[in-house]
Amino acid sequence: MLKYLLAKNEDIPEGSAAVFFGFSAIIWFVIGTGLGSFNAAKLAFPDFVTGNIYFAFGHMRQVHVLAVIFGWISMAFAMAMMYITPALGNTKLWSEKLGLWNCLFWNLGLTLGLTILWAGITSGREYSDFPWPIDLYLAAFVFIPLGVNVWMTILNRRTQGIYTTNWFFAAATFMVIIVFLVGNLPEFFHLTGLTEAYLTWWFAHNVLGLWITPVAAAIAYYTIPKVTGNPLYSHRIGHLHFWSVVVFYSTPAAHHLMSAPLPEWLKSFASVEGVLILVPAIAFVSNIMLTMQGKWHMFVENIEIRFTITGCLMAIPLNMQGGFQQTRAINWYIHGTGWIVAHAHLALLGFSTFLEAAAVYLGLQTILKRKLYSLTLANMHFWLLLIGFTTYWISMTIAGLIQGAGKIYEVPYIDVVIAEHPYMIARWLGGTMVFTGNVLWLYNMWMTARKGSVVPAGRMPHELAYER
Amino acid sequence: MAGFREYKIGSRLFGLALGGSMCITLLMPSINIASVSSTDIALAKQLSIGHETGFNLDDPFLLGKNKPLNVSLKVDPKSGQPLSGGMSVYVYQPGTAFPAGILHPRILGAGIEELSVQQGHVTDARKDAGAVFVLAKGLYQGKEVSYIDNLTATKGWTPEDVMRVAKDEDVSHAGKGKTMFVREGCWWCHTLLPEQTQDWQVFGAPPMLGDFNGESPTAFGSDRKAPDLLHVGSRNSSKEWMMMHFFNPRLVQPHSIMPRFDYLWGEKDAAGQKIDFAKWRAEYSEYTEGKRVTPPEVPSYASDSEIRSLIDFMMSLK
Structure with a gap:
């Protein structure tokens, strides 16, 4: 990897960024699930590694969660974007070099962020536990460069339309940047009280709803047609999925605080919108299942x-x-x-x-x-x-x-x-x-x-x- | 460059959908929440906890620095005359950051803001000089309203005056204790949120909308693996029980899955002696194996230890 960081973009082999993101993601998955297993052992056997501040449950729980979300899941997403976005645009990745630097800064920033969290330096807000300097770092050196690479690759595509997967990639990379910057406003500007509590869950909900869920689904829209050879069952159901994610998944944040003293109208609204999440869900699952027609043997074989x-x-x-x-x-x-x-x-x-x-x-x-x-x-x-x-x-x-x-x-x-x-x-x-x-x-x-x-x-x- | 030519309508609709969603889920709730007045609980809580408990530049390593002290005054610090019934004041030593309600009195709510500024002179408080605050009652439009009184401005009581007459047992380090609560991740298992639909009998009344003004982080917790603590100080006010329970929860509750927090005792005990944790653990093992009749004594904590502030915070959760 190191020898490509300073190479000319055209000298870097195609797919290099995806390979480094792929292996980084798997390594973070091993680390994240290892921490999860360790934490679970402490809940089952409380005197297992005890009385040491650096192996205390309260110091490690958030490291497990964020290693899995921003290490494994998000880096696997970046890996998928680095090779799927150009493939679907019949072009090359806009910049392999940016992708490699992005991967390097991502690994460094996440390692730093998780280390200080482990030491107990936290914002005290679930899912947005990182202190605000780390949040700004992640926005500037992780999500914005990733988005730029994805958007520029789509803009430079050599196909007429944009395939479903790439709509989701382009929109989700944009939305995750917004979610990161808005969800951490309480830390940037010291907003307090219920505003802080609500924005904590607005962030947590939307990282799930506008980043993890749509990108994961977008990946399936690529892998299933690509490997089975069947075309996607319905482009229109894909449209329904996309628009209902944007509208119905971005609105129910307050349902995480149903028993907290938030304004009642907000909780009722969030709860109704929460049920409507079934619209994108059903659209997605049925579209994928119907794409499998005639190829179900691959469910066993592949x-x-x-x-x-x-x-x-x-x-x-x-x-x-x-x-x-x-x-x-x-x-x-x-x-x-x-x-x-x-x-x-x-x-x-x-x-x-x-x-x-x-x-x-x-x-x-x-x-x-x-x-x-x-x-x-x-x-x-x-x-x-x-x-x-x-x-x-x-x-x-x-x-x-x-x-x-x-x-x-x-x-x-x-x-x-x-x-x-x-x-x-x-x-x-x-x-x-x-x-x-x-x-x-x-x-x-x-x-x-x-x-x-x-x-x-x-x-x-x-x-x-x-x-x- | 293929651009987004075919996607003009789609891009605009996307902006409209996301903007509309953020208008309903961010703008409208924040206007609504900002209009909620502080309850007495919120006023007392922000004065005892201070500016910020999570990561902040005044206390980047979450050591509990830059926090106010809550002092139970028994005598007037100026005249030395006894105060009938005592007085609970919040002491901000010079350099300690003020809570959001002092810096931005508008978050306190209608009436409270006016009284705190006009009668309480909270906007006269200076960080470099420190200040002493108290909760006071006043009349606003014919109704009795609590407000924050800056005693340094209204009575001339400086932090130094108050600390001179305060004994160690009169001082609560609850502000620093909340830092320990956040840093040690107590809130991963203990919620600070009795639920609105049940919990009344066991964990006490759920909080109200105005109970949080000025507090950050609120640290409600989401995954309750252990009892709710919002009113724990009312259920259990034994410092001895708390001390044993934090040192090793299995001493008082054999089935507890709580981790040991003996490391919050620090190096030395109340008498200034070095605490021998290895010896304690060896003796405790003998006890659990049945070789000893009683467990070893839990060392008493030093008055500036982290565990003292955490226990003070537990006691403040009424």
């Missing part, structure tokens, strides 16, 4: 399709939960319980991660022109992720229902803690399986780059037989 479709199928329970759990009728029971933790992992570890993992598998093989090193390891990765995640999700959902019952029946809190203990152990086991799967994945992709068999020009990696 690792990228298996990851993508599994992720899309998880979008169904995800959005059914998401649409209804925030209504007053249900929220009073499950608010602030492990149910929500399970739901958040269904969104980030279930739905979104599975779509991005497919894009990273496909992208690294395509750019490096190397067939995947080991199908067995890829299968193990898939099943460790799926079984590990499912264990986590089921155990946390049950724990959440126990907490909800404890809350409304006024059970002494310690009895809830005792009742949750087995599920905390199950959660730790599930998280550890995910971590183990990711270590195998990193090894597999590293060996693919070094030892994978060469994919001939004009061929897709999945058209070749596996050698191992």
Whole structure:
């Protein structure tokens, strides 16, 4: 990487930025899930590594969350944008050099930000935990350069229209910059009180709704048609998806604070908009499922399709939960319980991660022109992720229902803690399986780059037989 | 360059949709929230917690610097005469940043702003000289309203005067304690938000709209893995229990999954002796293995320790 940073843009091989983003993303995934597993162990066994400020749960929880969101998920997005945006515009990436510098600054900034968070230097605001200098750094050196590269590549395309995936990429990179700058206004200008509380959740909601969800879906709009060879079922349903994300997903931020003293009109409005999130969700899932017509055998045979479709199928329970759990009728029971933790992992570890993992598998093989090193390891990765995640999700959902019952029946809190203990152990086991799967994945992709068999020009990696 | 020629309408609609959404979800709520008056809770809370508890340039490492002290005065610091019933004042030593309500009295709400500025002279407070504040009652348009009184301006009480007559046990470091609460991530498990639909019986009344003016961060917490703490000081006012519970929660609650916060004791105990954590842990292990009848004694904390301020903050959550 270092030798390309100062090279002329035209001397840098196509796809270099995507490769470095891809490997960075996988490494952050290993780090993020490793921290998750460590934190889960502390919830199951409280005297595991205790009495040390630098290994305290309260110092590490946010490092896990932000490493996964801004390391793994967002860097996998950047990886996908670096190779999908030019491919769909029948052109080259606007600047490989900008992409490489972007990747370098991203890794440096995230490492710095997470280190100081770990030391306890925090804004005290969930999801926007980074102190404001780090927020400004991330906007200036991470998201704005990424957006510029994506927008300029689309502007310089050699196709007449813009394909669905690229609308989403262009809009989401723009929206995430707005969300970063507006959501952190309380820190920039010391806004206090309920304004601070509300903007904290406005940020948290919109990072999910205007960045992670649309970009993950956009990736599926590329991988499924590309690998199956089927055209996208409906461009128009894609339109419906895009516009309903912008309108319905950007508005329900207040539903995260349903039991807090916000103005009642705001909570009611947010709750109705929250149910309408089902519109983009149904549009997306049905569009992808219908694109699979006649190619369902690939769900079993092809690792990228298996990851993508599994992720899309998880979008169904995800959005059914998401649409209804925030209504007053249900929220009073499950608010602030492990149910929500399970739901958040269904969104980030279930739905979104599975779509991005497919894009990273496909992208690294395509750019490096190397067939995947080991199908067995890829299968193990898939099943460790799926079984590990499912264990986590089921155990946390049950724990959440126990907490909800404890809350409304006024059970002494310690009895809830005792009742949750087995599920905390199950959660730790599930998280550890995910971590183990990711270590195998990193090894597999590293060996693919070094030892994978060469994919001939004009061929897709999945058209070749596996050698191992 | 292909540009966005075919996408003129789409780009404009996108701007309209996102702008409209931000108008409804940002502009309208902020106008509404800004019109809410501070409750007495909000006035007392911002005076005891100070300007900012998260990362800020006055306290970049979250060590609890730049924080006010809450002093229970028993005598008039000028005359030395006893004050009947005592008085709870907030002491801002010279250089300590004032909370948002002092810097921008308009966030206090109608009536409170007028009284605080005209009768309380809060805008006369100077950071380099420090100030002493108290909650006072006044009449605004025929109704009784609480407001902030700058005693340094109205009575001439300086921070130095107040601290001279205050004993250590009269001083609460709740402001620094909230910094510990934020830094140590207590709010990842303990919410500060009894819910509106239940929780009344166990955790006390939910907060009101005006309870937060001037506070940052609010640190509601979202994932309740442990009891809500908004009113913990009313439920449990034993400093001894708090001390044992923070040092090792399993001493008082065998099933607790809370981490140990013994590191907040610092190097030395109340008597200035070095705390031997290794010895304590070894003896505690013997106790859990049944080789000792009683657990080792929890060292008493020094008056400038981080744990003292955290316990003061717990006690302030009434």
